[in-house]
Amino acid sequence: MIYRFFIVVFDIITFLASAVGLIFLLKGWKRALQPKTKLVFTGLLIFTMCYSLCLFVEWYWGTKVLDRAEDVIGALVPMWWAFVVYAFLGGIVEQQLREREGRFQELFDKAPIGYHELDTDGRITRVNRTELDMLGYTAEEMLGQPVWEFYVDKEKSRLAVESKLAGNIPPGQAFERMIRRKDGDMLPILIEDRFLHDKAGNIAGIRSTIQNITKRKRAEESLAQERNLLRTLIDNMPDNIFVKDTQSRFVIANIAVARLMGTTPEGLLGKTDFDFYPKELAAKYYAGGQKVVRTGKPLVAQEEPAVDPEGNRKWYSTTKVPLRGSSGKVVGIIGISRDLTTRKLVEEDRERLMRTLALKNEELESILYVTSHDLRAPLVNIQGFGNELSRSCKLIHTALKDTLKTAEINEEVDNAFNKDVPEALGFILTSAKRMDSLLSGLLRLSRLGQAAVTIEPLDMNEMFANITKGMEYQVKEAGAAVDIRSLPSCLGDASQINQVFSNIFDNALKYLDESRPGMIRVYAKSENGRNIYCVEDNGIGIAPEHQKKIFEVFHRLEPDRKSGEGLGLAIVRHILGRHDGKVLVESEPGKGSRFSVSLPSA
Amino acid sequence: MSYEIFENEIVMLSLGVGVLIFILGNRSRLKSLAASKILIMAFYVLLLGWTVTVMEGLFWEKILNYIEHACYAVSSIFVAVWCWKVFGKRRETV
Amino acid sequence: MKKEGVILIAEDDEGHFELIKRSLQRAGVCNQILRFADGQETLDFLFVRGDGPKRESDKEYLLLLDIRMPKIDGVEVLEEVKKDPELKKIPVIMLTTTDDPRTVERCHKLGCSVYIVKPVEYQDFADAVRKVGLLLSVVEIPQISKAQ
Numbered sequence: 001m002i003y004r005f006f007i008v009v010f011d012i013i014t015f016l017a018s019a020v021g022l023i024f025l026l027k028g029w030k031r032a033l034q035p036k037t038k039l040v041f042t043g044l045l046i047f048t049m050c051y052s053l054c055l056f057v058e059w060y061w062g063t064k065v066l067d068r069a070e071d072v073i074g075a076l077v078p079m080w081w082a083f084v085v086y087a088f089l090g091g092i093v094e095q096q097l098r099e100r101e102g103r104f105q106e107l108f109d110k111a112p113i114g115y116h117e118l119d120t121d122g123r124i125t126r127v128n129r130t131e132l133d134m135l136g137y138t139a140e141e142m143l144g145q146p147v148w149e150f151y152v153d154k155e156k157s158r159l160a161v162e163s164k165l166a167g168n169i170p171p172g173q174a175f176e177r178m179i180r181r182k183d184g185d186m187l188p189i190l191i192e193d194r195f196l197h198d199k200a201g202n203i204a205g206i207r208s209t210i211q212n213i214t215k216r217k218r219a220e221e222s223l224a225q226e227r228n229l230l231r232t233l234i235d236n237m238p239d240n241i242f243v244k245d246t247q248s249r250f251v252i253a254n255i256a257v258a259r260l261m262g263t264t265p266e267g268l269l270g271k272t273d274f275d276f277y278p279k280e281l282a283a284k285y286y287a288g289g290q291k292v293v294r295t296g297k298p299l300v301a302q303e304e305p306a307v308d309p310e311g312n313r314k315w316y317s318t319t320k321v322p323l324r325g326s327s328g329k330v331v332g333i334i335g336i337s338r339d340l341t342t343r344k345l346v347e348e349d350r351e352r353l354m355r356t357l358a359l360k361n362e363e364l365e366s367i368l369y370v371t372s373h374d375l376r377a378p379l380v381n382i383q384g385f386g387n388e389l390s391r392s393c394k395l396i397h398t399a400l401k402d403t404l405k406t407a408e409i410n411e412e413v414d415n416a417f418n419k420d421v422p423e424a425l426g427f428i429l430t431s432a433k434r435m436d437s438l439l440s441g442l443l444r445l446s447r448l449g450q451a452a453v454t455i456e457p458l459d460m461n462e463m464f465a466n467i468t469k470g471m472e473y474q475v476k477e478a479g480a481a482v483d484i485r486s487l488p489s490c491l492g493d494a495s496q497i498n499q500v501f502s503n504i505f506d507n508a509l510k511y512l513d514e515s516r517p518g519m520i521r522v523y524a525k526s527e528n529g530r531n532i533y534c535v536e537d538n539g540i541g542i543a544p545e546h547q548k549k550i551f552e553v554f555h556r557l558e559p560d561r562k563s564g565e566g567l568g569l570a571i572v573r574h575i576l577g578r579h580d581g582k583v584l585v586e587s588e589p590g591k592g593s594r595f596s597v598s599l600p601s602a
Numbered sequence: 603m604s605y606e607i608f609e610n611e612i613v614m615l616s617l618g619v620g621v622l623i624f625i626l627g628n629r630s631r632l633k634s635l636a637a638s639k640i641l642i643m644a645f646y647v648l649l650l651g652w653t654v655t656v657m658e659g660l661f662w663e664k665i666l667n668y669i670e671h672a673c674y675a676v677s678s679i680f681v682a683v684w685c686w687k688v689f690g691k692r693r694e695t696v
Numbered sequence: 697m698k699k700e701g702v703i704l705i706a707e708d709d710e711g712h713f714e715l716i717k718r719s720l721q722r723a724g725v726c727n728q729i730l731r732f733a734d735g736q737e738t739l740d741f742l743f744v745r746g747d748g749p750k751r752e753s754d755k756e757y758l759l760l761l762d763i764r765m766p767k768i769d770g771v772e773v774l775e776e777v778k779k780d781p782e783l784k785k786i787p788v789i790m791l792t793t794t795d796d797p798r799t800v801e802r803c804h805k806l807g808c809s810v811y812i813v814k815p816v817e818y819q820d821f822a823d824a825v826r827k828v829g830l831l832l833s834v835v836e837i838p839q840i841s842k843a844q
Contacts, residue, residue, distance in 0.1 A: 003664060010671035017678035024685035044681070051674060071610035078617035078652070081645055085625055085632070092631050369796070373764065376793045380814050381711035387822070388718070447796070 011054050018048035039087050043080035050077060114189075114210040117196060122146045122161045125205065134212055136182035147208075152178040152186055164193070164206060171195060171206065176213070188217045235265075240316070240337045243323065248272050248289045251332060262309030277307060289333050292320045296330050303340065315344035361449065368446035372439045379439075382432045386425055393421050441567040445553070448571065453493045453578055457602035460487035460533065463494075464522060467502050471509065478509050480518030487524045489602035490531045496575045497599070500583075501535070503568035504595045508537040511593075531601045538592035547585050572597075608659065615652045622649060637687040644680035647673050701756035702728045703832070706738040706773065707791075708765045712814070716760070716791070719825035725832055735768025739776055742783055758832060761808075763792040763799065771802060778807040785838045789828060 022044050050073035057070055108115070114131030116124050127142050135142075135150065142150075148157035157177065163169050171193040178186050189210045196205035234241050234254045243252040250257075250268040258265045261276045273282040284304065292299055298321040306314045318337035325331040397417040464484050468475065475482060490497075505520070512518035521536040542550060549555050551573045556566035569583075576583055580600055587593035625632065625642060632638050651673030658666035703725070707713045713731055720729070730749070732738040738759075740746035751757070759777070763770035770792065778784045790803050790811040800811050810831075812824055 003668065007668065007671045010675040013675040014671075014678045017675070017682040021678070021682040021685035024682070024689040027689055044685075047678065047681070051678070054671075054674075071608075074610055074614050075617065077648070078614055078621050081648070082617070082621040082624060084641075085621060085628070088638075089628050089631055373793050377709055377712065377764070380793065381709065381715070384715040384822075385711060387819075388715070443795075 011051060014051040014054075015048060018044055018051065022048065039080075039083050043077075043084055046073060046076055046080055050074060114212075116142070116147070116208055116210070118147055118161070118165075118206045118208070120165055120203065120205055122148065122158070122165065122206075131210060134181075134187070134210070135179065141182075150179055152180055161206070165203060167203065179210070188213050190216075238339070240335070240339075242268075242335050244272075244289060244333045244335070246293050246330065246332060248286050248333070260306065260308055260314075281305070281307065288318075289320060289335075292322050292333050293330050296322050296324075298322065303344075304337070313341075315340040365446050365449045368442060372443040372446070375439055376436065379432050379436050383429060386428050386432070390422070390425050393417060442553075445567060445571060445574065448496070448574055451496070453496065455491050455493060455579075457489050458492055458494055458497060459489055460524070460531075463498055463501065467498065467505055470502070471505065474506075474509050478512055478518055480509060480512060480520055483519070483521045485521075485523040487522070487533065488526055488531050490533075490599040491602050492579050492581070492599055493575075496579070500572045500575050500597065501533070503572050504535050504597070507568055508535055508539065508593075508595075511537070511539040513538065513540045513590075513592075526601055529601055530598050533597045533599070534594055535597075536592065536594040541589040541591050541593055542585065542587040543589050544587075547587060550585070551583075611652065611656045611659070615649075615656050618649045618652045621645070637684055640680050640684040640687065644677045644684065647680065648677040651677065701758060701832075702730055703758050703760065704730050704732065704738070704741070705760045706732045706735065706765060706770065707760070707762045708733050709762075712762070716825055719822045720828070722822075723826040723828075723830065727832070734766045735770065735773045738773050739768060742777060742786075743780070756838075757786050759786050759788045760791050760828070761788055763790065763794050771799070771806070774803060774806045774808055791824075791828075 022041070025041050025044060050070070053070045053073060109129035111128060111130055114134050115126075115128040116131055117126040119125050123144055123146050124142050125144075127139060132139060132142065146158070148154050148161060151157040160169070164171055174190055174192045176188060176190055179189050180186055190213045191208055191210050193206050193208035195203050196207055198204040234252075237254065238256060240257040240260060241252075241254045242250060242257050245251050249270050249272050253265045253268040255265060258268055261268060263276075273285045276282070277285070288299055288302065288304075298319065300319050302318050302320075304316050304318050306316050308314055316337040317340050318335060320333050320335045322330045323332040323334050394417075397413075400413060461484075464487065468482055468484070508520050509518070516538065519538045522534070523536075524531050524533045526532075551569045553567060553570040555570075572583055575581075576597065576599075582598040584596040584598070585593060586596070622645075625645065632642065651670045654666045654673065655670045658670065703720070705713060705716060707716065717729060730741075732741065736746075737748055738761075740748055740750075742751055744750045761770045761773060765773075770790065774788055774790070777786060777788065784807065787809045788807070790808050791814060792812075793814050795813045803811055810828075812828070815824065
């Protein structure tokens, strides 16, 4: 009995639970509108009913009819479950489809590109949100309108679209158009289109994407401007500017290069130096360029020869720099060359002049040298035979002394032998000697030119001490007082500068004024990296008209009074000329002179 | 041995097995249903009941019968719960 | 120098030669003096070639050499002489107007015995030659062997 009781309880629970479920279903009936729920509902009913029957059948009746009913309903239950599952599955699938469609819709509307479709009449059948936003229209304003109504150039667009729809122009290539927004602004757009086909394969319309290329257009414009600016700059520069690829073919060239090669900038593209220059020249350029490509190191300021279309020789200073691509590899060469021809020509001229000058100098010096020697030889004879004459005369004189008795003749002969002959000979000999000393002086002068100049710092105090010591005797004889101040060091050749100051000092001693005690002062001052040494005396002075002449060769101020060849100051000037030095004389006749020598400081 | 097998019970079981296969084949899709676990559990229990009711014809009649009715009860409780979950709470779609 | 020794004087200027000769004689040198007017003649004599006079073997010779001569100059003669293994024994006295230190250096390098610059001043000249003469009287000169 208890067993039976529990069975009944279970059945009652079944019934009640189903009833409760049904109630909930009814509650949510309005909300869940899908047909599936109806099935659920129906199923539940069946469920409920079925198991109510179970109750009765088991408890009260065993009637065949109810039994049969129970069987049928019992079989329906699993069937209903099958329906339920099937319906649910359908629902799920539908939901998934809807989701997918939702995503696609989102993709369509929110794509980062404008999209529209046209039918065979060119009317807009579909347009996405992006395009609507781009153009500022609503969907109603665009749908159904012919697409060219929105373009700036309506006619052109209409013809193009109709042509495409007719199959004349294949779509697929992107093209640019100007489209008008609702607010009137014009927008540059890039359009790409494809055909729409129907199931039979015929053209059913066109689908197009549009992109707003305002920014790109602006960038293009500014790029073009920049390029134009650069091009103008490059073209108008007098220097040759070019870019070559790794095979040394011209990629870019400015007008200057083209002119040099005798063509236009366009005529240079793709060609190499071998097409314009003789082989050896072109080979040199090629080698230089290839080296840059290979090593990746620039070739800076190479001086290279070139030939212009008229065949004139020119010189260029070329700088070649490697051009690297975005990967960092060398993809070409950039080159600039400057025309050095004028400068080179001037240089060449100057070199030639220097060489000619040097040659002429050498010639002069050797002439001087040879001449002075050749002129000396006869002097030897003059002197020598002069003496022989004298000797022979003496012999004759002594021999005749005894034979000549007559007083008159004796006197005459005596005169001749004792006065005339010696006098004549005297003149001959002194002249010869004079000539010899002149020649010696010239020789010394010429030798100076040949001597090397070794520049070193010189202690002037020491030098002057040596000079005055060497001339101690002359100083004492002239009775002169010598005052030498402290002197700064200078740069020069020791022996030659010594010669300069010896000569000047010697002159100072020679040309003292006898009416007063001689005073020679030596001092120096420095300015601007140069030292000026002054030798001042209170001698006889030099008249202004003579001041220039005293530096000439062989010029002597007082030939009768003083010895010397008159070469001293000429030598001084010659030496200083080779030394980056200068000499200046200041003098007043009767007062004295000052010789100022300017030399670079040490 | 008293074989008391009712044809209709066999039919119910067979159909039930068919649905089981159907469910098992689409398990992943069904998971996306709201509270699908409960509903499917309800079905499993129901199936168990049908199995048992067939078997009670072979042995352990009383006990199995007991279990059978218990299963029906449990199953409908599950369904009720599912209904409550799905229809009681606010949901847009099923 | 023995009395048989010969003094060879290469000097193109007649006047100079005369002066030298007289001075030598006055200094007491009485050896035979041979004069050559240019370098070519000098070399022909020494190397025994050409048409003119030729050197004889087993004789002592001394050479007084001027530099500035036509055809072949004194420095070249010096060079040629000092190159020959036998002739280089001959003492060579350079007696010339050139006082260029480079020439002096060169002649000494080539092997001259003495370098004397002819002074213009007569007395100095005469003194110089006289000294040469004195030198000659005391100097020993090797004999040079057969002329080829």
